[in-house]
Amino acid sequence: MERDIYDEDHEAFRDLVRDFVKRYVTNEARARWDADGEVDRATMRAAAEAGILGLSVPEEHGGGGMLRDYRFRTVVNEEIVAAGAGSLAGAFGIQDDLAVPYLVHMGTPEQQAKWLPRMATAEVIGALAMTEPGAGSDLRGIRTTAKKVDGGYLVNGAKTFISSGATADLVVTFVKTGEGNRPDAFSILLLEDGMPGFEHHRKLEKLGFHGHDTAEMSFTDVFVPDENLLGGVEGHGFIQLMTNLPLERLSIGVAAVAAAQAAFDWTLAYTTERQAFGERIADFQNTRFRLADVAATVDALWAYVDRAVVAYGNGKLSAEEAAKVKFWTTEREWEVLDTCLQLFGGYGYITEYPIARAFADARVHRIYGGSNEIMRDIVSRKLVGRR
Ligand SMILES: Cc1cc2nc3c(=O)[nH]c(=O)nc-3n(C[C@H](O)[C@H](O)[C@H](O)COP(=O)(O)OP(=O)(O)OC[C@H]3O[C@@H](n4cnc5c(N)ncnc54)[C@H](O)[C@@H]3O)c2cc1C
CATH class of the missing domain: 1.10.540.10 (Acyl-CoA dehydrogenase/oxidase, N-terminal domain)
Structure with missing residues (x-):
């Protein structure tokens, strides 16, 4: 379409x-x-x-x-x-x-x-560090603290799974500046590579996205000057995170749909080329039906995500709508990638082929940016009026 x-x-x-x-x-x-x-x-x-x-x-x-x-x-x-x-x-x-x-x-x-x-x-190069070894979905459980001292903050703690975390020069870091876990107990600090006590640790070995670094980092008495408090306001960390979440989720949705489209294109090209039993793979009824399913799914994905892109442009993509987009597109992406990979036969499993790499990459779309369970939680709470 x-x-x-x-x-x-x-x-x-x-x-x-x-x-x-x-x-x-x-x-x-x-x-x-x-x-x-x-x-x-x-x-x-x-x-x-x-x-x-x-x-x-x-x-x-x-x-x-x-x-x-x-x-x-x-x-x-x-x-x-x-x-x-x-x-x-x-x-x-x-x-x-x-x-x-x-x-x-x-x-x-x-x-x-x-x-x-x-x-x-x-x-x-920037990165965003929220997740910690002991707290991912439950961000209020983070333990990285920023203690107020003369002229700035002393930061102690650790973050993990940070995309671009090994190469980043500037890390937008979610920290605790208050007691308890009320929203106003959190702030965002801009940590700079090279600040004493700020260490980037090993790159994590992943299932997919092998060419993009995901790393751990730790902070030991890192002095961060007041001028690096995002927006110059303490206690606004949660509100600041919420402000950008629709874009983060839209971005994952768009990446997922782009991958589904690419998978379809590669698969159509491959199955109309390769032969078995004297016919093209695409001539088997099963293949044609699968391709028809995927073609319709990809059309629906674009229709949905394009609408979200426009809504975002008009300032109308709410947190709940973005959460819906994120979980629905990434679930469909996963089905599409799996169907397409199957049609490649053994070559679909060989990482020389883009379909194999895209399949491995796709898996994390359902996990990061807020897991799809958390996305469904956000959407369903709004539906039933539960806080
Ligand atoms: C490759 C990669 C890149 C990443 N990049 C970044 C990054 O740049 N910055 C960053 O801050 N983080 C990043 N993350 C972290 C990512 O956002 C978290 O892994 C994700 O939010 C899940 O948190 P967790 O791993 O602690 O899982 P947990 O929170 O421990 O969840 C474990 C399981 O329990 C489920 N679960 C948890 N709570 C609930 C609930 N209330 N109801 C139902 N089910 C629930 C989850 O959905 C999941 O299935 C990245 C992760 C990966 C793998």
């Missing part, structure tokens, strides 16, 4: 992204990112230079000024994922959808002026 959310500007932008993909998303580059467990900085800087990264940074700070128009980011996701580079798409997403928006929406003018121009060029 033809989609209708893009105009000429988005299609012209797509050409830019395709040009970047042709130059930088080579088999050699993908293999290097996977082997290193991270995307190299030169590629990130080239993407920023090409104008396809740093999209969410306002123009006055040197970026694309497209934080509200998520259609541009959707184009980036489509093209990079179609090129079999989920890890690169993930690295872009952390910068543009997770780290930068905190500064744009909630940073003080000084924080914005200090960080955003360098985030626009990828000289500074």
Whole structure:
């Protein structure tokens, strides 16, 4: 089904992204990112230079000024994922959808002026650190503390599973500044790589997204100056997190749909090429029916997620709607990827094939950004009027 959310500007932008993909998303580059467990900085800087990264940074700070128009980011996701580079798409997403928006929406003018121009060029890579070894879904259970001292805070604790966590220069960090677990007991501090006592630890070995770093980090008496308190207000950490959650969840939804589309395209091409029993795999009725199912699912996914992209642009994507989008698209993505992989036979299991890598990458979409159980909890509480 033809989609209708893009105009000429988005299609012209797509050409830019395709040009970047042709130059930088080579088999050699993908293999290097996977082997290193991270995307190299030169590629990130080239993407920023090409104008396809740093999209969410306002123009006055040197970026694309497209934080509200998520259609541009959707184009980036489509093209990079179609090129079999989920890890690169993930690295872009952390910068543009997770780290930068905190500064744009909630940073003080000084924080914005200090960080955003360098985030626009990828000289500074950002990350968002909420999860801890003992607290993921239940964020009020975090134990990283920030104790007020003269001129700043002393931070102690540890975070885990942090995307871009090994390479980040600036970590938007969720900490406890008060007693108990009331919402106003939490704040967000901007931790900088190189602050004494701030250590990035090992990159975690993952099932998928091998080319994008996910790391642990620890803080031992890290002195963080007052000027690094996000927005200059203590006790607003929870509200600040809530502000960006719809975008974070929309971003996972779009990545999931882009992966489902790519899987369908690869599978159609493969099954109309490969032969068995003297016929194309696509000529078996089972294959045709599966392809028809997937084609309809992908159409429905785009119709839904495109609507969410537009709603986000109009400032109308609520936390509950974003949670619905996140769990529904990622569940369908998983079914699509599984169906498609099956149609590749043994080659579907070989990581040389993009379908195998996309399948492994897809699994975490149902877990991170708020697990799909937590998403259903948010949606269903609203439905039944339970707090
Ligand atoms: C590759 C990867 C990248 C990540 N990137 C980041 C990042 O950049 N920044 C960051 O802060 N975090 C990140 N995370 C962490 C991620 O957001 C958490 O793993 C996720 O929120 C789940 O938390 P948990 O792992 O502690 O699981 P738990 O909270 O321990 O949950 C375990 C299981 O219990 C279920 N469960 C928990 N509570 C409920 C409930 N109330 N009702 C029903 N079921 C429930 C969960 O759904 C899950 O199935 C990342 C994780 C991974 C794997």
